[in-house]
Amino acid sequence: MKKVLFAAALAIVSGSVMAKGYQAQGCGLGSTLFTDGSSLVHQVLGATTNGLSANQTFGMTSGTSNCELDKSGRASTVFIEANKVALQNDIARGQGEALTTLTKMYGCSNASSVAPVLQKNYQSIFPSQAVSAEQIDGAISSLVRNQKACI
Amino acid sequence: MIRGFLFLALFTFSSMASANELLQKAAELNLAQDKTWLNLLHYRSGMFGTKSEIGDSRYYLSSEGRTDAQSELAATIKAFFIDPYSGISDQHPACRFPARYLYLKKKLNREIKVNCPKLQYYKDKMEAKGVALVFSSYFLDTPASAFGHTFLRFLKNPDKEESYELLDYSLNYAAVVTSSNAMIYAIMGLTGGFNGEFASLPHFYKVREYNDHESRDLWSYELNITNDQLDMIIAHSWELGQVPVPYYYLTANCSYFMLALLDVADPNWRLVERTPHFVIPVDTLKSVAQVPGLIKKVHYRPSKRKVFEKRLSSLSSEDKDLLQKAYDQNDIKIFDSISDIQHKAKLLDTFIDMWDYKNSKAITKEDNETLQKKNQFLIARSQISTPSQKLIGETPSLENPLLGHGSRRLSAGIGYHETRKNFFDFEFRFALHDFFDSLIGQNPLATMEMGRFKLRYYADKKKAPHQWRFQEAYLLNVQSLADFREFFRAMSWRFKLGLRTIEDRSCDACQVAHTSLGVGISRSKMNHILSLLIATEVDAAKDYGPHNYRIGLGPELFWRYQILNKASFGLLADYKRRFVNDRFQETWSLGPQSRFYMANEWSMDLKGEWTDRAYLGTLSLLKTF
Numbered sequence: 001m002k003k004v005l006f007a008a009a010l011a012i013v014s015g016s017v018m019a020k021g022y023q024a025q026g027c028g029l030g031s032t033l034f035t036d037g038s039s040l041v042h043q044v045l046g047a048t049t050n051g052l053s054a055n056q057t058f059g060m061t062s063g064t065s066n067c068e069l070d071k072s073g074r075a076s077t078v079f080i081e082a083n084k085v086a087l088q089n090d091i092a093r094g095q096g097e098a099l100t101t102l103t104k105m106y107g108c109s110n111a112s113s114v115a116p117v118l119q120k121n122y123q124s125i126f127p128s129q130a131v132s133a134e135q136i137d138g139a140i141s142s143l144v145r146n147q148k149a150c151i
Numbered sequence: 152m153i154r155g156f157l158f159l160a161l162f163t164f165s166s167m168a169s170a171n172e173l174l175q176k177a178a179e180l181n182l183a184q185d186k187t188w189l190n191l192l193h194y195r196s197g198m199f200g201t202k203s204e205i206g207d208s209r210y211y212l213s214s215e216g217r218t219d220a221q222s223e224l225a226a227t228i229k230a231f232f233i234d235p236y237s238g239i240s241d242q243h244p245a246c247r248f249p250a251r252y253l254y255l256k257k258k259l260n261r262e263i264k265v266n267c268p269k270l271q272y273y274k275d276k277m278e279a280k281g282v283a284l285v286f287s288s289y290f291l292d293t294p295a296s297a298f299g300h301t302f303l304r305f306l307k308n309p310d311k312e313e314s315y316e317l318l319d320y321s322l323n324y325a326a327v328v329t330s331s332n333a334m335i336y337a338i339m340g341l342t343g344g345f346n347g348e349f350a351s352l353p354h355f356y357k358v359r360e361y362n363d364h365e366s367r368d369l370w371s372y373e374l375n376i377t378n379d380q381l382d383m384i385i386a387h388s389w390e391l392g393q394v395p396v397p398y399y400y401l402t403a404n405c406s407y408f409m410l411a412l413l414d415v416a417d418p419n420w421r422l423v424e425r426t427p428h429f430v431i432p433v434d435t436l437k438s439v440a441q442v443p444g445l446i447k448k449v450h451y452r453p454s455k456r457k458v459f460e461k462r463l464s465s466l467s468s469e470d471k472d473l474l475q476k477a478y479d480q481n482d483i484k485i486f487d488s489i490s491d492i493q494h495k496a497k498l499l500d501t502f503i504d505m506w507d508y509k510n511s512k513a514i515t516k517e518d519n520e521t522l523q524k525k526n527q528f529l530i531a532r533s534q535i536s537t538p539s540q541k542l543i544g545e546t547p548s549l550e551n552p553l554l555g556h557g558s559r560r561l562s563a564g565i566g567y568h569e570t571r572k573n574f575f576d577f578e579f580r581f582a583l584h585d586f587f588d589s590l591i592g593q594n595p596l597a598t599m600e601m602g603r604f605k606l607r608y609y610a611d612k613k614k615a616p617h618q619w620r621f622q623e624a625y626l627l628n629v630q631s632l633a634d635f636r637e638f639f640r641a642m643s644w645r646f647k648l649g650l651r652t653i654e655d656r657s658c659d660a661c662q663v664a665h666t667s668l669g670v671g672i673s674r675s676k677m678n679h680i681l682s683l684l685i686a687t688e689v690d691a692a693k694d695y696g697p698h699n700y701r702i703g704l705g706p707e708l709f710w711r712y713q714i715l716n717k718a719s720f721g722l723l724a725d726y727k728r729r730f731v732n733d734r735f736q737e738t739w740s741l742g743p744q745s746r747f748y749m750a751n752e753w754s755m756d757l758k759g760e761w762t763d764r765a766y767l768g769t770l771s772l773l774k775t776f
Contacts, residue, residue, distance in 0.1 A: 028517070067352075067353070068276055068353070069276055069318060069320075069353050070272070070275070070276045071275075071276075078353070079317075079318075079353075079355065082353070082355055082356055082359060083317070083355055083359065085359075085363070085507065085514055086359070086363070088526075088529055089503055089507070089529065091533070092503070092529035092530070092532040092533040093496075093500055093503070093532055093533075093538065093539035094533075094536065094537070094538035094539065095538035095539050095541065096539070097316075097317065098317065100313070100315075101315050101317045101318060104313075104315055104318075105318070115538065116536060116538075119533050119536060119538075120533075120536070122529065122530065122533030123530060123533070126526065126529070128526075129519055129522045129523050129526060
């Protein structure tokens with residue numbers, strides 16, 4: 001607290017703050033976000049700022065990270081990993097933005113008919129907290145496919 | 152052989168002719184002094200002449216590029232259109248500087264064939280069809296966010312009914328902080344010791360971080376721009392992303408660079424020029440709003456807390472009791488007493504949001520126990536097929552930060568002191584807000600002041616020990632109040648640091664260094680605030696008795712009521728028991744204050760102060776800008 005206030009006293013204004021020394025793991029919001037001072041941005045981008053080799057910093061961080069919403073087919077997994085809490089809420093409640101967005105990513109235009117299918121199968125999608133984003137992705141997409149919920 | 156020579160000579164000649172022609176055209180158009188060209192190079196005039204704010208040599212194709220716009224222009228034209236290139240395609244100058252290329256292509260009417268796969272990938276995943284400047288609201292818990300934060304959001308579906316906002320991309324500029332030491336952090340932050348870095352990332356990371364983890368509202372201001380302008384912004388973001396730029400917390404900060412980036416789209420916007428030297432994020436929104444028609448749409452995204460409050464507001468008081476009980480006992484079986492299934496779903500929905508709001512840290516850390524407990528609630532909820540109520544997003548337009556008063560404030564007043572008679576006050580405040588300023592567009596429960604200086608002049612030389620004096624010079628004055636009520640039992644606190652003049656029983660007109668910290672509880676309703684804090688104060692001065700300091704402890708009671716756009720009324724009562732020069736003393740003061748708001752951010756302030764030594768009153772005229 002004292003430290004925070006002191007820092008505040010001397011220098012504030014805008015900007016989000018980040019620090020080095022992170023351990024990038026997956027594309028989730030991150031267990032390291034505020035605990036060891038490492039940054040969300042770095043974790044997301046999975047790239048280091050050390051050695052700004054040539055002119056590649058931005059190219060690296062925005063180009064080769066695997067937490068992107070590109071067409072590589074991993075986009076829905078990346079989305080699920082970062083939005084897991086919101087998505088889990090939405091599926092349990094049968095409605096919500098994260099759910100609508102995911103159904104759109106699967107190419108469905110009718111979130112309202114996909115939602116009840118997922119809600120009914122909540123426990124098979126989230127059998128435990130240890131379930132990974134890939135598993136969730138797999139479970140949801142096969143449910144959507146098998147039950148022909150998607151149009 | 153001779154033929155080969157001839158060919159080479161011819162080739163060189165023709166490319167020279169072409170080079171001369173292009174350079175001549177650039178000269179005719181005076182491109183080196185063109186606003187857009189200078190914006191692309193980030194030239195700024197300062198005390199030491201005009202130069203670019205980007206120091207990294209990789210940002211320039213000419214060795215003089217940082218200070219000589221003409222030489223950089225010539226080097227760029229040569230590199231793009233004249234010199235043959237044989238390296239990797241991504242390293243082609245036109246791939247490294249795509250905004251410069253777009254600009255010169257148009258101005259010189261010249262095109263080249265070049266492939267930039269990485270740049271293309273960057274643009275493809277963004278799929279931008281619009282752009283918005285996003286303001287993340289004030290967050291007093293971390294010093295870096297106390298004044299808010301801004302970043303850009305590139306919209307994929309700007310005009311559709313369902314915008315799938317989460318899938319948009321954001322562009323953020325932030326300092327890469329390399330030290331957790333507060334002192335180093337502060338010094339480096341102010342002097343540009345940290346590098347700033349641009350990052351583009353899916354917008355949902357921003358939503359999860361600000362909306363959910365920190366419970367901050369997000370305000371998006373969508374800009375009214377053409378496709379060409381959008382292309383320039385994206386291309387320039389790519390250029391900026393390739394070099395480190397020193398980050399200055401007060402000037403060249405996150406919000407500043409968002410404007411500097413937008414400025415390349417249209418030189419007439421002059422967004423950087425419109426913004427004061429010290430850049431407070433909210434001021435940059437105002438710079439954008441000053442350009443007629445530039446803001447197309449305002450979009451509000453409530454924080455987790457606001458969502459929870461919204462659900463809570465539709466519950467009866469019995470429901471709320473059940474909710475609190477379930478939360479305290481960590482058990483949703485309490486809801487089994489409800490027979491109406493829809494009703495139960497509504498309570499569970501509120502309960503889930505409450506859980507997320509109260510445990511946001513543990514949830515972000517993916518704390519297993521927290522998540523496992525929560526899963527039980529979600530399983531119960533999933534067994535009720537009724538979908539949860541969609542929360543219709545009403546925009547709380549009075550909270551729109553764009554409508555807030557100016558960050559800086561200047562005031563002049565006349566006053567009367569019981570023994571020293573007439574005086575004049577002159578005050579300047581660098582930023583941002585106190586409880587008596589208009590609360591529209593502000594955090595209504597916070598005072599956030601940085602750099603407030605008050606000079607006082609006593610008219611009668613014989614009555615006052617010094618005619619001129621620095622009455623107050625506060626570096627920082629923060630009061631973060633929290634309405635202490637059901638479900639939101641948070642403490643209030645305040646912190647103050649600076650110089651002040653003591654005029655009470657223990658000393659008459661002593662100038663001291665002051666620091667104080669208070670903690671307590673507050674209530675707030677209908678623009679009323681009532682708070683009771685226990686505060687401890689330390690005052691130190693060289694000539695202050697044998698020990699050079701005094702310490703004090705005591706309660707402070709504060710009340711304020713504001714009638715929007717009209718007036719505020721308030722009262723501060725302060726009692727302290729102080730340890731001064733080896734003995735105890737009691738001091739007290741009572742201060743009524745009112746403020747009347749007039750047009751164009753002018754206001755009138757009437758303030759009284761009655762202390763154990765004297766009474767005084769001041770009437771001031773204030774202007775925020």
